[in-house]
Amino acid sequence: MITLQHVTKIYKNTVTALEDVSVEIQKGEFVFIVGPSGSGKSTAIRLLLKEEEPTAGEIFVAGKDLSKISSWKTPLLRRNIGTVFQDFKLLTDKTVFENIAFALEVIGKPKHVIDQRVPEIVELVGLSDKLNNYPNELSGGEQQRISLARAVVNRPLILLADEPTGNLDPATSVDIMRLLDKVNRIGTTIVMATHDHAIVDAMRRRVIELEAGKVVRDQERGVYGVAP
Amino acid sequence: MPPRLEPLFRETVVGLKRNGSIAVAAISTAFISVFLVGGALLINRQANLLIDALTGNVEVSVFLSDPVNTDNVTHLTSLLTTLPSVADVHYEDKAEACARFQKQFAQEPALVENTPCSALPASLRVKMRDPNQFRQVAAALGCTQDASGNLSCGQPGVERVRDNRTTLNAMFSVIRFFRIVVGVLAVIALIASALLIANTIRVGLFARRREIGIMRLVGATNWRIRVPFLAEGVIQGLLGAGIAILFLFIVKVTLVDPERTIVKFVPFIRNGDIVAIVPWLIVLSVLVSLGASLFAMRRFLEV
Numbered sequence: 001m002i003t004l005q006h007v008t009k010i011y012k013n014t015v016t017a018l019e020d021v022s023v024e025i026q027k028g029e030f031v032f033i034v035g036p037s038g039s040g041k042s043t044a045i046r047l048l049l050k051e052e053e054p055t056a057g058e059i060f061v062a063g064k065d066l067s068k069i070s071s072w073k074t075p076l077l078r079r080n081i082g083t084v085f086q087d088f089k090l091l092t093d094k095t096v097f098e099n100i101a102f103a104l105e106v107i108g109k110p111k112h113v114i115d116q117r118v119p120e121i122v123e124l125v126g127l128s129d130k131l132n133n134y135p136n137e138l139s140g141g142e143q144q145r146i147s148l149a150r151a152v153v154n155r156p157l158i159l160l161a162d163e164p165t166g167n168l169d170p171a172t173s174v175d176i177m178r179l180l181d182k183v184n185r186i187g188t189t190i191v192m193a194t195h196d197h198a199i200v201d202a203m204r205r206r207v208i209e210l211e212a213g214k215v216v217r218d219q220e221r222g223v224y225g226v227a228p
Numbered sequence: 229m230p231p232r233l234e235p236l237f238r239e240t241v242v243g244l245k246r247n248g249s250i251a252v253a254a255i256s257t258a259f260i261s262v263f264l265v266g267g268a269l270l271i272n273r274q275a276n277l278l279i280d281a282l283t284g285n286v287e288v289s290v291f292l293s294d295p296v297n298t299d300n301v302t303h304l305t306s307l308l309t310t311l312p313s314v315a316d317v318h319y320e321d322k323a324e325a326c327a328r329f330q331k332q333f334a335q336e337p338a339l340v341e342n343t344p345c346s347a348l349p350a351s352l353r354v355k356m357r358d359p360n361q362f363r364q365v366a367a368a369l370g371c372t373q374d375a376s377g378n379l380s381c382g383q384p385g386v387e388r389v390r391d392n393r394t395t396l397n398a399m400f401s402v403i404r405f406f407r408i409v410v411g412v413l414a415v416i417a418l419i420a421s422a423l424l425i426a427n428t429i430r431v432g433l434f435a436r437r438r439e440i441g442i443m444r445l446v447g448a449t450n451w452r453i454r455v456p457f458l459a460e461g462v463i464q465g466l467l468g469a470g471i472a473i474l475f476l477f478i479v480k481v482t483l484v485d486p487e488r489t490i491v492k493f494v495p496f497i498r499n500g501d502i503v504a505i506v507p508w509l510i511v512l513s514v515l516v517s518l519g520a521s522l523f524a525m526r527r528f529l530e531v
Binding site for chain 1: 235438441442443444445446447448449450452453
């Protein structure tokens with residue numbers, strides 16, 4: 001589903017964010033990318049979204065060579081990739097329903113599809129009673145669930161999550177991880193960049209550890225701390 | 229998948245409302261600039277009407293004395309045609325002069341009615357190759373200038389010779405001056421309106437940067453992101469142009485039309501002249517506002 005071959009990313013010819021990274025992620029996998037700040041986690045996510053171009057190496061997402069996707073077809077790539085961020089990225093002047101509907105509306109989905117899918121997905125994240133609330137009226141965990149609902153409402157093949165629990169307390173984080181697990185079980189490939197030891201240790205999924213832009217560990221059913 | 233127009237329209241309207249006061253400024257300058265451009269075009273049209281009316285596109289008129297002698301006409305025509313500075317000589321008989329007069333003052337039926345055709349002199353209408361060589365024509369016709377500047381001409385059958393350029397020169401320079409002033413003002417105003425429209429778009433982009441970021445993340449096309457902003461800019465331009473066109477009509481009705489009854493011998497612009505420039509004004513305002521919006525997006529919207 002995702003392949004990186006000898007990918008290097010150097011910003012402004014001086015800062016090396018990723019160095020010769022080669023990773024293969026299969027369809028349906030759940031992968032954690034761990035490592036300290038500045039180790040290249042966010043750069044990897046930006047590369048997968050084609051927000052940045054690699055300095056060297058090749059990236060394949062859903063069978064497509066990203067370097068061969070023209071800029072005007074990049075939006076179509078992004079429709080296959082859902083994204084969740086630490087800061088939720090919800091629009092404060094729109095209700096829960098409108099926030100999720102917006103994501104479908106701007107890719108041209110007809111109204112009847114929106115009216116059907118939005119309540120469905122909000123039910124999946126367990127917030128059906130908050131459809132007409134504004135983001136400010138929700139807790140952080142609830143906002144992140146809405147953000148997750150928006151990320152998957154268009155049924156993407158891949159979900160990229162960049163520190164999705166970064167702003168949440170441990171109990172709420174567990175709720176979010178349950179949801180991500182649920183989304184993974186219906187076949188969505190999930191790549192999650194995180195700092196959260198407890199979550200990584202508890203989930204026992206594949207862990208890719210980055211350090212100074214290099215892969216220093218790639219382990220099936222790993223934990224956060226360095227393996228023996 | 230057919231694009232849905234309704235959300236695009238809604239975003240455009242929201243954008244216009246959100247930037248209310250800035251949008252009003254942009255619309256006002258668009259109005260002023262289109263008004264000035266229209267004004268310049270109409271002044272130009274009015275000048276052409278005047279020139280046409282007063283000269284009939286002829287630079288020198290040789291009015292013939294009554295009754296017209298055909299031998300004289302042939303003689304004078306061949307005399308003038310041989311002059312190197314003359315391009316063409318056309319004999320306009322009384323009937324022709326009358327027809328031209330009636331056409332020119334079609335909007336002044338009273339004037340036409342009270343002017344019998346016999347009162348209009350026949351003339352030789354001379355087109356000059358070099359319009360500055362009026363003296364050559366005057367000399368060929370045996371004209372001499374007296375102390376007060378009047379010409380008396382020796383050639384038989386010639387009543388009066390008029391260099392239309394000198395009579396109109398003073399007026400032309402006034403018109404030319406107006407045309408340039410209004411034209412320069414129009415260009416300045418156009419630039420100002422383009423900058424103001426670009427600015428409203430920029431403010432709009434900034435106000436909606438979160439929305440734009442999310443649109444990009446969920447895979448909205450560039451087209452889908454840009455159209456509401458483009459539409460916003462073009463609507464501002466078009467509103468300005470609409471008001472400007474309305475004002476051109478108002479000015480014509482309140483300032484030009486009363487002149488019609490006072491200055492009887494001069495044709496004035498009519499509604500049709502304004503209607504004729506309306507498409508150009510609309511095209512111009514669309515191009516300027518579209519260009520300004522595209523410029524603002526190139527500058528302030530990374531893809």
